[in-house]
Amino acid sequence: MNTWEYAPAPESRDIANLKPSYRMFLDGQFVEGGGEPLKSVNPATEEVLAEVSTAAPSDVDKAVKAARRAQDKVWGRMPGAERAKYIYRIARMIAERARELAVLESLDNGKPIRESRDVDVPTASAHFFYHAGWADKLAYAGLGPDPKPLGVAGQVIPWNFPLLMAAWKIAPALACGNTVVLKPAETTPLTALVLAEIIQQADLPPGVVNILPGAGGVGAELVNHAEVDKVAFTGSTEVGKLIQRSVAGTGKKLTLELGGKAANIVFDDAPLDQAVEGIVNGIFFNQGHVCCAGSRLLVQESVAGELLDKLRVRVATLRVGDPLDKNTDVGAINSREQLTRITDLVSAGEQEGAEKWVSPCPLPDKGFFVAPTVFSGVSQAMRIAREEIFGPVLSVLTFRTPDEAIAKANNTPYGLSAGIWTDKGSRILWMADRLRAGVVWANTFNRFDPTAPFGGYQESGFGREGGRAGLEAYLDV
Numbered sequence: 001m002n003t004w005e006y007a008p009a010p011e012s013r014d015i016a017n018l019k020p021s022y023r024m025f026l027d028g029q030f031v032e033g034g035g036e037p038l039k040s041v042n043p044a045t046e047e048v049l050a051e052v053s054t055a056a057p058s059d060v061d062k063a064v065k066a067a068r069r070a071q072d073k074v075w076g077r078m079p080g081a082e083r084a085k086y087i088y089r090i091a092r093m094i095a096e097r098a099r100e101l102a103v104l105e106s107l108d109n110g111k112p113i114r115e116s117r118d119v120d121v122p123t124a125s126a127h128f129f130y131h132a133g134w135a136d137k138l139a140y141a142g143l144g145p146d147p148k149p150l151g152v153a154g155q156v157i158p159w160n161f162p163l164l165m166a167a168w169k170i171a172p173a174l175a176c177g178n179t180v181v182l183k184p185a186e187t188t189p190l191t192a193l194v195l196a197e198i199i200q201q202a203d204l205p206p207g208v209v210n211i212l213p214g215a216g217g218v219g220a221e222l223v224n225h226a227e228v229d230k231v232a233f234t235g236s237t238e239v240g241k242l243i244q245r246s247v248a249g250t251g252k253k254l255t256l257e258l259g260g261k262a263a264n265i266v267f268d269d270a271p272l273d274q275a276v277e278g279i280v281n282g283i284f285f286n287q288g289h290v291c292c293a294g295s296r297l298l299v300q301e302s303v304a305g306e307l308l309d310k311l312r313v314r315v316a317t318l319r320v321g322d323p324l325d326k327n328t329d330v331g332a333i334n335s336r337e338q339l340t341r342i343t344d345l346v347s348a349g350e351q352e353g354a355e356k357w358v359s360p361c362p363l364p365d366k367g368f369f370v371a372p373t374v375f376s377g378v379s380q381a382m383r384i385a386r387e388e389i390f391g392p393v394l395s396v397l398t399f400r401t402p403d404e405a406i407a408k409a410n411n412t413p414y415g416l417s418a419g420i421w422t423d424k425g426s427r428i429l430w431m432a433d434r435l436r437a438g439v440v441w442a443n444t445f446n447r448f449d450p451t452a453p454f455g456g457y458q459e460s461g462f463g464r465e466g467g468r469a470g471l472e473a474y475l476d477v
């Protein structure tokens with residue numbers, strides 16, 4: 001298919017400054033946790049990258065108490081303009097160490113260096129910059145004349161955007177005067193611990209931010225701690241429901257950012273070549289490990305054949321492989337578990353009678369990889385149309401009228417995002433009004449900006465992150 005070969009262009013892994021072991025960050029110090037250490041693995045090679053200490057229940061208690069003291073005595077009383085200086089400092093230090101963070105993220109997570117370098121790390125820094133600007137202007141956010149912080153925030157994040165999710169959680173919490181205990185995902189703790197180093201070097205008062213690696217049990221311990229005032233969770237709908245049940249009636253404020261099964265809708269008047277780029281970005285960005293991925297393509301029947309032909313040609317050019325190679329488009333699946341989840345759902349798609357097309361691209365012999373896959377002839381009842389695959393697998397359905405597109409797009413328990421491709425502005429507005437999704441992109445997909453609120457409906461969760469709306473989740477209003 002390719003008429004020429006790309007020479008390898010690997011980023012040097014030395015830039016990551018990888019250490020053999022990492023400790024947790026509690027009350028301003030790096031300390032050994034009481035839990036069983038975990039080994040973080042490079043999913044592209046299956047090698048162990050580093051050993052990471054994890055929190056025991058007593059460490060969670062210590063961290064929450066440290067956060068409480070820091071909130072009561074220092075951070076909650078500090079003028080917003082002073083808090084802003086610390087948050088700006090974090091933003092700048094992330095930017096200064098951008099290359100190191102990008103390489104470390106690609107090693108630990110498996111995502112292509114192009115994405116960690118151009119999306120994850122700059123957007124993480126942008127979140128701190130943006131929220132630093134709010135810290136002394138909260139009285140003008142339209143949330144009351146003198147909105148107060150909630151107190152201690154317990155935050156749990158997933159593995160698909162490890163540093164970026166940490167930034168999404170920590171930056172607004174700090175800007176609003178809260179202190180934080182954060183648990184990164186078990187398979188991707190490393191960049192959060194470098195962020196802890198940055199936070200220490202930025203001289204944040206001890207206890208304002210605590211980062212405790214560990215498995216799901218550490219997350220459960222944290223969200224159930226009696227002295228946590230606010231719980232922020234990003235992850236699966238299943239765990240989100242558990243947390244919602246356990247937090248119910250405690251008076252803790254809760255935001256949940258959960259799964260999705262977004263419709264990316266292409267009308268017959270759309271510029272098809274641009275739509276193909278948007279579809280590719282929508283589902284193959286970050287190996288499809290994106291809660292708002294455009295995993296259901298809804299295409300108008302009259303252009304379905306032409307669009308699918310163009311799409312297969314384009315997808316066949318995606319290079320899958322070494323995440324550190326600057327030419328790589330699709331990196332490694334984050335874990336063996338996730339790989340199994342994806343291959344199980346792909347088998348279900350075949351068994352239920354959808355037509356499977358797999359990119360003929362070569363795959364590395366080691367590590368966890370999936371070739372970009374497109375299922376056509378998908379019906380709404382199939383598992384691949386209903387369940388989140390969270391991998392580089394696209395399900396294609398067709399429609400004839402705008403009403404049918406809306407009915408199919410909304411036929412999901414989720415409601416996080418959607419995309420519309422059409423030449424007509426009026427149709428974009430008509431569709432956006434009727435789509436039950438927190439974010440609707442028009443003639444683009446997967447665009448993120450700290451000024452724009454992000455969040456879902458229904459089983460995709462509730463609460464918003466980013467923008468003015470995102471501040472509300474961290475203030476007593």
Ligand code: NAP
Nearest residue numbers: 157158184185186215216219220235236239257258259291
């Ligand atoms: P997950 O199992 O829900 O894990 C998310 C986080 O919760 C991890 O840190 C996990 O720890 C922890 N956890 C597990 N059980 C817990 C419990 N009982 N109490 C508290 N915390 C617990 O999800 P995942 O499989 O890692 O991530 C993929 C899912 O996240 C997808 O469904 C995706 O759609 C969703 N997601 C949503 C958004 C959004 O913004 N809406 C963003 C990214 C991802 P371990 O690491 O040890 O498992």
Ligand code: MG
Nearest residue numbers: 040041108187
């Ligand atoms: Mg890892």
